[in-house]
Amino acid sequence: MATNPSIITRDTDKIADVTGNLYESVSVISKRARQISSKMKEELNNKLAEFASGVDNLEEVFENREQIEISKFYERMPKAGSIAIDEFIEGKTYHSYRENSEE
Numbered sequence: 001m002a003t004n005p006s007i008i009t010r011d012t013d014k015i016a017d018v019t020g021n022l023y024e025s026v027s028v029i030s031k032r033a034r035q036i037s038s039k040m041k042e043e044l045n046n047k048l049a050e051f052a053s054g055v056d057n058l059e060e061v062f063e064n065r066e067q068i069e070i071s072k073f074y075e076r077m078p079k080a081g082s083i084a085i086d087e088f089i090e091g092k093t094y095h096s097y098r099e100n101s102e103e
Contacts, residue, residue, distance in 0.1 A: 008082065014089055025088065028095045033084035044074045 015029070016022040051067045087093045 010085060015085070018088060018091075019095070028093060029081070029084045029088050032087060032093050033080040036083050037080035040074065040077070040080065044070070 012022055015025045019025045019028065047070050048067060051064050084093070
């Protein structure tokens with residue numbers, strides 16, 4: 001049985017070293033992954049919106065080769081989580097702590 005080439009084993013110590021806590025690092029990574037995913041979805045929707053016909057009649061809906069190619073391009077892109085982990089480990093992700101002002 002072949003393994004999925006998109007599955008990568010990550011060194012959890014490297015991930016934890018950035019913040020000093022694995023769970024905190026995962027929290028930062030997950031927030032960044034959501035940002036990336038949202039941006040990618042917005043870009044895809046904007047590109048696909050150019051092909052929207054506004055017609056609900058199934059007989060008038062046709063297959064658009066460009067639309068299919070755009071969709072396939074986004075399917076082949078790295079997953080948002082993988083991008084977020086790479087950015088985090090490379091120090092490209094900014095994170096900070098909120099100050100709790102209790103008097």
